[in-house]
Amino acid sequence: MIEVQDDDLVIFTKVTKSFQTPAASYTAIRDVTVSVKRGEIAILLGPSGCGKSTLLNLTAGLLTPTQGQVLYDGRPVAGLNPKVAYMTQQDHLLPWRTVEGNVAVPLELAARDRAARDERVTELLALVGLKDFANSYPNQLSGGMRKRCALARLLAADRETLLLDEPFGALDAQLRLTLQAEFLRLCRSLNLTVLFVTHDIEEAAALADKCVVFQGRPGAVARVLASPLPRERDLMRLRVDPRHHAFTNELWDLLAPDLTGPTPTATAH
Known part of the structure; x- marks a missing residue:
């Protein structure tokens, strides 16, 4: 025990x-x-x-x-x-959404208002070094950038684990x-x-x-x-x-x- x-x-x-x-x-x-x-x-x-x-x-x-x-x-x-928030080996980014659109998904599901959502997405993209790629699509990103985007989306869920x-x-x-x-x-x-x-x-x-x-x-x-x-x-x-x-x-x-x-x-x- x-x-x-x-x-x-x-x-x-x-x-x-x-x-x-x-x-x-x-x-x-x-x-x-x-x-x-x-x-x-x-x-x-x-x-x-x-x-x-x-x-x-x-x-x-x-x-x-x-x-x-x-x-x-x-x-x-x-x-x-x-x-908890979960991240697998595959990044599962939505190809029809930009980087900022992908990161915003958990915030949209949580019904955060638009201003608060945009502010949080900007903060997270700066945190993972993707501020200059906010309007890029997943197919325009390198493998490392895709992982950073997935990590930012994970953090957007605001879970402690x-x-x-x-x-x-x-x-x-x-x-x-x-x-x-x-x-x-x-x-x-x-x-x-x-x-x-x-x-x-x-x-x-x-x-x-x-x-x-x-x-x-x-x-x-x-x-x-x-x-x-x-x-x-x-x-x-x-x-x-x-x-x-x-x-x-x-x-x-x-x-x-x-x-x-x-x-x-x-x-x-």
Whole structure:
């Protein structure tokens, strides 16, 4: 049983999620117990297919656990969670809308008046560096600009927690590093809580305050590791930081059984 702290925002307690198909029953995660603190970036790390995205869907209220409990801010998640915003690997920008039109969508759904909406969109575009591209359409943007636009739209929903499912996975290494640094800056300045799914060990080591390492299928939590890096960190200089190297190597060692052979029995923490 997990010991609940005052600043815990998301808590999974002995959570198992199974799916029934016409052919058979499939268990995505088993007996997962972990917590995420307010203002923390929690990276969910593991090989593809180990159930990481299932935790995001449970947090969002898109799924309900087969066993166990998911708490958000002290209350069970029942139905769609209005405190979270979700971003997947695909940006899902509306091609018939400009950049500012895409970012405005959550504000329109919230019935914000036009003046307040325009002011907020302008503020968010400046925040992500797209102020000069407000009237551009998605097909006129680079891959990195599209991601920035999607991130601005996510922030426009004004939710305290972000759920991100491999949002930078399809980008080249240099662009990914640039967006990771921008993302970290925004999270710190806005004190956002983040659950971030990746199978990229370097990305996990760079961004995490806490790294939840999954092993096996069904997915189980093998270890929960606190980052040795300071909360404020320069991603561009991590390659010369010995703490980053040690943390990356530790994560590699934990995932090695899934990459090279049979998975040992995992113990939830």
